């Protein structure tokens with residue numbers, strides 16, 4: 001068996017086949033396969049080979065991740081990780097993570113991020129669960145929405161998803177700097193949102209799109225499918241939301257009200273939504289929306305100093321962290337973070353530490369969605385100077401809450 005090495009373009013089919021088999025072997029629809037072939041950054045992808053056979057895969061997209069304060073920080077989007085079942089639990093994943101994090105460091109990217117197939121896999125490599133999302137199954141026959149002023153001034157119209165892709169992307173792009181966790185991506189990624197293979201529809205309609213306009217300008221959009229259903233009491237269809245972005249509360253409310261009111265439906269399924277989204281506070285009965293929390297983006301600080309000084313802090317903070325990082329020992333040791341809402345510096349120090357934690361906890365709190373105090377309650381952060389936790393924890397917070405807009 002070789003160690004991990006960079007993928008060659010002509011190896012892509014074999015390599016991707018190993019990945020698909022690691023996820024169960026159900027072939028991906030052709031249009032999805034083609035998109036991911038194009039999006040694969042071969043020179044940032046690794047394969048492990050045993051003779052002719054590929055037994056390990058890992059890729060890294062080039063993203064810029066919005067952090068608290070609005071900066072777009074280069075982040076390696078770790079993806080396409082798989083190990084052949086014939087070679088599992090022999091350290092293949094560990095060897096790929098080792099090589100990949102060394103590479104990310106050499107590329108000068110302070111962060112690596114991923115979504116995990118199973119939460120238990122990546123903590124050992126220093127990734128912490130940093131964003132959460134809401135999945136909801138809303139009983140729209142028993143739940144009403146109280147919408148904000150201005151909602152009636154928003155015009156909605158149907159459009160073919162591909163036809164309005166540019167206008168929808170422009171809305172997305174305007175939102176990216178305003179919420180930590182959002183991703184600025186290379187050209188090509190916008191096509192992900194309009195992929196519509198029949199095998200992914202589960203009996204629902206092709207993808208539909210409604211755009212929200214005010215004074216001729218696109219101020220929001222929703223992409224969704226409708227799955228018709230008929231029960232003993234009559235129509236019982238389901239609206240399945242796929243994406244929704246809006247530039248202001250009125251546009252947002254107009255789109256949600258539309259989704260609640262589609263004829264012959266009594267249910268709205270919305271997955272992967274922000275934890276602090278407005279609709280949760282417009283509904284008459286949140287219990288009938290059955291909101292459920294789910295982990296989303298995992299963050300790994302590859303360069304602790306660069307990462308911590310790339311974001312801002314809600315309140316003035318001056319704290320010394322004693323960081324443990326067994327997998328990337330260049331981060332281990334004491335760091336003084338001094339910052340506020342305008343900027344920050346983070347330097348190595350010999351001063352006594354205030355808080356002790358591992359790099360995994362720093363990843364979890366980095367985007368402002370998890371509190372140092374919560375992690376301390378779990379025994380994962382130790383307070384060495386009394387008062388340090390109460391001072392540092394609120395400074396790390398973010399309002400709006402961090403949110404990962406889509407998987408990768």
Ligand SMILES: CC(=O)SCCNC(=O)CCNC(=O)[C@H](O)C(C)(C)COP(=O)(O)OP(=O)(O)OC[C@H]1O[C@@H](n2cnc3c(N)ncnc32)[C@H](O)[C@@H]1OP(=O)(O)O
Pocket residue numbers: 022023078079080081082083084087088089090091092093094095114115116117118120121124
């Ligand atoms: C970002 C993404 O792409 S997420 C997708 C991840 N891929 C998948 O889930 C596809 C199916 N699974 C697989 O391909 C493989 O089982 C992998 C990639 C999860 C693990 O690969 P392996 O080569 O077996 O991992 P490796 O041998 O390096 O294991 C390292 C350690 O992690 C542990 N580990 C590995 N997988 C898991 C898991 N799923 N759950 C809990 N622990 C795990 C191992 O037990 C081992 O622990 P140890 O050091 O205490 O002995």
